[in-house]
Amino acid sequence: FLPLLQKGSSPVAPVHIVNEESADKTNLGFIHAFVAAISVIIVSELGDKTFFIAAIMAMRYNRLTVLAGAMLALGLMTCLSVLFGYATTVIPRVYTYYVSTALFAIFGIRMLREGLKMSPDEGQEELEEVQAEIKKKDEELQRTKLLNGPGDVESGPGTTIPQKKWLHFISPIFVQAFTLTFLAEWGDRSQLTTIVLAAREDPYGVAVGGTVGHCLCTGLAVIGGRMIAQKISVRTVTIIGGIVFLAFAFSALFISPDSGF
Numbered sequence: 001f002l003p004l005l006q007k008g009s010s011p012v013a014p015v016h017i018v019n020e021e022s023a024d025k026t027n028l029g030f031i032h033a034f035v036a037a038i039s040v041i042i043v044s045e046l047g048d049k050t051f052f053i054a055a056i057m058a059m060r061y062n063r064l065t066v067l068a069g070a071m072l073a074l075g076l077m078t079c080l081s082v083l084f085g086y087a088t089t090v091i092p093r094v095y096t097y098y099v100s101t102a103l104f105a106i107f108g109i110r111m112l113r114e115g116l117k118m119s120p121d122e123g124q125e126e127l128e129e130v131q132a133e134i135k136k137k138d139e140e141l142q143r144t145k146l147l148n149g150p151g152d153v154e155s156g157p158g159t160t161i162p163q164k165k166w167l168h169f170i171s172p173i174f175v176q177a178f179t180l181t182f183l184a185e186w187g188d189r190s191q192l193t194t195i196v197l198a199a200r201e202d203p204y205g206v207a208v209g210g211t212v213g214h215c216l217c218t219g220l221a222v223i224g225g226r227m228i229a230q231k232i233s234v235r236t237v238t239i240i241g242g243i244v245f246l247a248f249a250f251s252a253l254f255i256s257p258d259s260g261f
Helices: 004-010 010-045 050-061 063-090 094-115 124-155 159-169 172-185 189-200 203-224 224-232 232-253
Strands: none
Touching: 004 063, 010 189, 010 203, 010 232, 050 063, 050 124, 050 172, 050 203, 050 224, 063 094, 063 203, 094 189, 094 232, 189 203, 203 232
């Protein structure tokens, strides 16, 4: 009877071990993806156009409104990028892994070359460009208000109440922060990086890490404003970013594509 019990119980143990191993593998994959995403987003976004947009708008308008609009745009963009990257998982992992590794190496080399060619005060042109863009949007907003002003008098109080209710829930500044950030982020290096990461890493880890990274950078821009934008050396951040990208590419030499992370 005892041998039968031992025979019957022996198949259960390996299943339990496999479950534990797969759970550990999943957790490690999530952590690796989270760390990779947050580090890459930080070195890509500090001193970037979206950083300047949040910094300049926060100096002129309500900080919470600017932060909410920018974070909604960046969160939506991160989720879309992760979906794009995850869609490539239909291709065998060995191909996506080494293609993404090659892209990391290309991004890293390009960032290093750009950083080494930059002058120490690089970034002022982009800062001025963002200022001009925001000024243009402000002028458009003022013209819209002027056009709506006389219409309220002619059409009477009936049309004023719905307009005020609409602006109460969705502020024009919120829409402006969302639109400028979303358009600036589309096709940006950080978006392409998120897509590449989602193709080779755990998508949930990439989504969470990317969102946290954007939160940190945008929050820093909103709190510090122009002072931080002027203190940050775009050249130094770009060189560090290039090194980080190359480090991820180099790590592929020691990690198997089938390791799960």
